[in-house]
Amino acid sequence: MSVTAPQGFEAAGVAAGLKSTGKPDVAVVVNRGPRKVGAAVFTSNRAKANPIIWSQQVILDRTVEAIVLNSGGANCFTGSFGFQTTHQTAEKAAELLGVAAGDILVCSTGLIGTGDEAFRAKVLDGTEQAIAALSADGGDDAAHAIMTTDSVAKTALVEREGWSIGGMAKGAGMLAPGLATMLVVITTDADLEAIEADTALRAATGKTFDRLDSDGCMSTNDQVTLLVSGASGVKPDLEEFTAALTELSDQLAAQLQGDAEGASHDITIRVANAVTEQDAVEVGRSVARNNLFKAAIFGNDPNWGRVLAAIGTTSAQFDPYDVDVWMNGVRVCSKGGPDRPREDVDLAPRATDLLIDLQVGDAEATIRTNDLTHDYVHENSAYSS
Amino acid sequence: MSVTAPQGFEAAGVAAGLKSTGKPDVAVVVNRGPRKVGAAVFTSNRAKANPIIWSQQVILDRTVEAIVLNSGGANCFTGSFGFQTTHQTAEKAAELLGVAAGDILVCSTGLIGTGDEAFRAKVLDGTEQAIAALSADGGDDAAHAIMTTDSVAKTALVEREGWSIGGMAKGAGMLAPGLATMLVVITTDADLEAIEADTALRAATGKTFDRLDSDGCMSTNDQVTLLVSGASGVKPDLEEFTAALTELSDQLAAQLQGDAEGASHDITIRVANAVTEQDAVEVGRSVARNNLFKAAIFGNDPNWGRVLAAIGTTSAQFDPYDVDVWMNGVRVCSKGGPDRPREDVDLAPRATDLLIDLQVGDAEATIRTNDLTHDYVHENSAYSS
Numbered sequence: 001m002s003v004t005a006p007q008g009f010e011a012a013g014v015a016a017g018l019k020s021t022g023k024p025d026v027a028v029v030v031n032r033g034p035r036k037v038g039a040a041v042f043t044s045n046r047a048k049a050n051p052i053i054w055s056q057q058v059i060l061d062r063t064v065e066a067i068v069l070n071s072g073g074a075n076c077f078t079g080s081f082g083f084q085t086t087h088q089t090a091e092k093a094a095e096l097l098g099v100a101a102g103d104i105l106v107c108s109t110g111l112i113g114t115g116d117e118a119f120r121a122k123v124l125d126g127t128e129q130a131i132a133a134l135s136a137d138g139g140d141d142a143a144h145a146i147m148t149t150d151s152v153a154k155t156a157l158v159e160r161e162g163w164s165i166g167g168m169a170k171g172a173g174m175l176a177p178g179l180a181t182m183l184v185v186i187t188t189d190a191d192l193e194a195i196e197a198d199t200a201l202r203a204a205t206g207k208t209f210d211r212l213d214s215d216g217c218m219s220t221n222d223q224v225t226l227l228v229s230g231a232s233g234v235k236p237d238l239e240e241f242t243a244a245l246t247e248l249s250d251q252l253a254a255q256l257q258g259d260a261e262g263a264s265h266d267i268t269i270r271v272a273n274a275v276t277e278q279d280a281v282e283v284g285r286s287v288a289r290n291n292l293f294k295a296a297i298f299g300n301d302p303n304w305g306r307v308l309a310a311i312g313t314t315s316a317q318f319d320p321y322d323v324d325v326w327m328n329g330v331r332v333c334s335k336g337g338p339d340r341p342r343e344d345v346d347l348a349p350r351a352t353d354l355l356i357d358l359q360v361g362d363a364e365a366t367i368r369t370n371d372l373t374h375d376y377v378h379e380n381s382a383y384s385s
Numbered sequence: 386m387s388v389t390a391p392q393g394f395e396a397a398g399v400a401a402g403l404k405s406t407g408k409p410d411v412a413v414v415v416n417r418g419p420r421k422v423g424a425a426v427f428t429s430n431r432a433k434a435n436p437i438i439w440s441q442q443v444i445l446d447r448t449v450e451a452i453v454l455n456s457g458g459a460n461c462f463t464g465s466f467g468f469q470t471t472h473q474t475a476e477k478a479a480e481l482l483g484v485a486a487g488d489i490l491v492c493s494t495g496l497i498g499t500g501d502e503a504f505r506a507k508v509l510d511g512t513e514q515a516i517a518a519l520s521a522d523g524g525d526d527a528a529h530a531i532m533t534t535d536s537v538a539k540t541a542l543v544e545r546e547g548w549s550i551g552g553m554a555k556g557a558g559m560l561a562p563g564l565a566t567m568l569v570v571i572t573t574d575a576d577l578e579a580i581e582a583d584t585a586l587r588a589a590t591g592k593t594f595d596r597l598d599s600d601g602c603m604s605t606n607d608q609v610t611l612l613v614s615g616a617s618g619v620k621p622d623l624e625e626f627t628a629a630l631t632e633l634s635d636q637l638a639a640q641l642q643g644d645a646e647g648a649s650h651d652i653t654i655r656v657a658n659a660v661t662e663q664d665a666v667e668v669g670r671s672v673a674r675n676n677l678f679k680a681a682i683f684g685n686d687p688n689w690g691r692v693l694a695a696i697g698t699t700s701a702q703f704d705p706y707d708v709d710v711w712m713n714g715v716r717v718c719s720k721g722g723p724d725r726p727r728e729d730v731d732l733a734p735r736a737t738d739l740l741i742d743l744q745v746g747d748a749e750a751t752i753r754t755n756d757l758t759h760d761y762v763h764e765n766s767a768y769s770s
Contacts, residue, residue, distance in 0.1 A: 047697025047705045047721075077693055077705070079722045112690025113723045220694050291676070291757075292765050299766030305497025308462055309605050312432025320432045320462070336432075337464045338498045372676075372766075374759050380677050381684030381757075 002155030004139035005166035006189035008032050008229025011138035013145030016126025018072025018110070018119065024145035026126030029185055030066040030097065030134055035230035038064025038105065039198040041205050043222035049076030050083045050115070051106040054090065055223060058105050062194035067105040067225055068093050068130070069183055070123050071148050071170070075108040076220045078115030085120040092124050096131045107183045107223050109148055109170065143168035146183055149379065151259055156251040158244045163190040163232040165244055169252040171259075182209065182256060184224040186248065190241055191230035200242040201226045208249035211281070212257055212368045213288040224249075257368045262375030265297050267352045268368055275361035279316035283356060284367030286310045294372035300347040304333040307356065318358045326355035387540035389524035390551035391574035393417050393614025396523035398530030401511025403457025403495070403504065409530035411511025414570055415451040415482065415519055420615030423449025423490065424582040426590050428607035434461030435500070436491040439471045440608060443490050447579035452490040452610055453478050453515070454568055455508050456533050456555070460493040461605045463500030470505040477509050481516045492568045492608050494533055494555065528553035531568055534764065536644055541636040543629045548575040548617040550629055554637040556644075567594065567641060569609040571633065575626055576615035585627040586611045593634035596666070597642055597753045598673040609634075642753045647760030650682050652737045653753055660746035664701035668741060669752030671695045679757035685732035689718040692741065703743045711740035 004011050011029045018025040031038075040059045042052050058064065068089055075082045090104035097104075108123075133141075143153040147170050154169040171182030192200070205224050226245070236244075257266050269287055274280035287293055290310040296303035304325040311318060325333035330345045332338070352371075370376075389396050396414045403410040416423075425444045427437050443449065453474055460467045471491045479486035493508075518526075528538040532555050539554040556567030577585070590609055611630070621629075642651050654672055659665035672678055675695040681688035689710040696703060710718035715730045717723070737756075755761075 045694060045697040046699075046703075047693045074690075077690060077718070077721050077723070079706070079720075112688075112694065113718075220690075220697060291761075295762050295765035298762065301766065303497075305459075305462060305605075308432045309430060309497065312430035312605060314431075318431075321464070333462070333498075335464075336462050338462070372762055374762050376676075377680050377683065377757055377759050377762055380680035381686065 002139035008231030011142040012133035013141035027142035027145035028130040037228035065099040073114035082115035189232040263370035265371040280365035288369035298371040302345040324357040387524035393616030396527040397518035398526035412527035412530035413515040422613035458495040458499035467500040574617040648755035650756040665750035673754035683756040687730040709742040
């Protein structure tokens with residue numbers, strides 16, 4: 001169901017030949033209203049793909065009629081020709097839907113540098129096909145059409161009294177903050193003002209997608225979009241809506257983590273008792289990006305020394321001789337020295353919990369990451385992406 | 386010859402049982418003068434090993450009689466017992482050499498958390514053995530005794546009219562800035578004031594060891610030490626000495642890069658035409674730490690999109706549509722778009738040249754790194770280190 005679970009949305013996913021496998025590669029999600037509110041957050045990478053440059057303009061007036069997404073090519077670093085392709089995609093969709101091109105968001109994902117004439121023709125053709133195929137239960141088709149190296153389609157649904165939030169996501173590598181490399185479309189039939197939608201989206205992504213750091217690499221094409229139809233007629237409290245949106249975003253973030261390229265462990269790094277939340281995030285991210293720690297977890301080695309070495313590179317407040325480190329419930333380091341023997345830690349399960357207790361304050365944060373494996377290297381060396 | 390090539394130094398390397406293989410694991414280098422000048426730079430990791438904490442105090446008066454180094458255990462996060470081990474090591478060496486313990490530097494390398502009573506006994510015994518074995522041609526033995534996962538001993542010698550600089554290094558992973566994970570001892574018989582030695586060492590390491598970033602991971606035990614005997618009686622110009630020291634440091638850095646754990650490519654990243662040298666370093670380091678780029682090079686894939694995506698995460702001044710990227714002499718990206726076909730690039734050789742032309746200024750910097758390989762993951766997951 002995903003993005004078509006809430007009332008007021010139609011979607012479709014079709015195969016336009018962008019993927020060499022012949023699988024679906026163009027998706028469209030349309031907001032039938034009555035509200036046409038959109039909010040979005042974008043990659044903080046300064047090398048931005050053409051669809052990002054376009055969508056950042058579209059979102060300024062917070063009115064969005066539809067979003068067109070393609071896999072099979074990032075349309076990034078494809079120059080003015082590539083930007084025209086994005087522009088023409090929006091115009092094609094607008095013409096067929098009878099709305100303004102300036103209210104059409106566009107997202108692309110795939111190999112950087114892909115965006116030639118053949119690409120343009122296929123994207124435009126796919127947009128036309130998808131709009132012809134729009135339906136109120138097209139959410140799953142859309143979720144499949146945005147997949148790249150994803151092994152499964154990622155969707156989520158959170159239901160509340162009289163309204164709901166649906167979402168779809170793609171992403172399986174290059175997951176890092178500022179966003180992860182992901183495309184996410186979230187829809188809701190809750191009745192929200194544009195400013196409320198924007199506030200809720202920034203709060204939810206800040207605690208979820210922004211704290212997923214699979215491999216430290218930041219994409220050029222990331223976008224998380226929230227579309228609001230208001231079709232339920234229910235006006236939830238902003239705090240209640242933000243909580244529900246955070247819950248849904250966390251579910252999608254966990255699915256992205258669980259499908260990260262080549263990973264054999266999903267590592268949840270909880271940093272507790274920091275002086276500030278910012279310190280906790282910095283410490284968690286530093287450990288999440290430490291290749292030696294990540295390789296050790298792949299090898300089922302509870303190597304707390306590598307954790308402390310990573311903490312030492314941060315500017316967070318801490319005393320090395322007051323830090324405790326727990327792995328899967330076993331305290332392997334207490335006050336900066338060895339504690340329980342490494343043999344006591346069972347790292348065989350995919351789910352891995354790392355708890356870093358800084359013992360200097362009461363702020364905390366959780367960062368999700370993965371291990372560094374042979375398969376990660378294989379997937380990112382054997383194929384261009 | 387390494388550290389005993391310059392006049393005024395003796396060295397030794399012995400096996401004290403710290404390495405399970407029975408190979409040499411304790412080294413001593415002694416300065417016989419007439420000068421007893423020492424200069425050192427240390428890891429910027431805030432989680433510092435006990436020998437670092439000790440050596441930072443010793444170096445304050447810029448007088449150093451000798452340096453004791455062990456492999457087979459990092460003596461990091463081993464608490465006050467570990468610090469006492471370092472202290473006793475210095476006292477043992479001082480007693481046997483008839484000098485003050487406060488003039489003895491100590492370095493350790495190996496697994497973090499290793500530093501129990503057995504470790505202490507072996508280090509003290511090894512120190513005694515090594516001092517008994519000191520000789521004017523013991524440099525190579527010392528270079529072997531500091532190896533950990535290194536596949537070869539690393540030494541270098543730069544000779545000038547009447548004076549010379551010799552060096553030994555160990556390091557094969559966890560190579561990152563602020564220093565790489567390395568222990569380096571450099572000796573010279575040039576006649577330098579303490580302040581000159583310090584100035585030259587900081588200048589040389591800033592351009593060489595600090596720009597070696599194998600895997601982005603910063604060690605807790607790094608130390609680069611320069612010992613000055615003045616035995617040649619020749620007082621070189623500071624600029625001339627700094628140039629020679631930089632040349633020697635660059636040779637050792639290249640050897641460290643060439644022996645990085647599991648690497649199949651030595652990647653030299655030259656960032657040209659940046660506005661400032663700092664921008665050039667930031668850009669080069671960002672690319673050097675990008676796992677996706679590093680995995681692509683392992684796969685012989687000249688993936689310039691991953692280079693631009695990495696540049697985009699920096700704060701350097703650049704325009705994505707003015708950047709050129711060259712790999713092994715082939716311009717694969719010009720003005721932020723595709724140029725020569727990827728098939729034209731031959732990435733089979735181990736030596737890999739990446740040139741990033743930012744086209745916004747005239748500053749430049751070179752960063753050395755390695756690719757991300759199956760063997761890197763294997764070596765860092767299968768064994769604790």
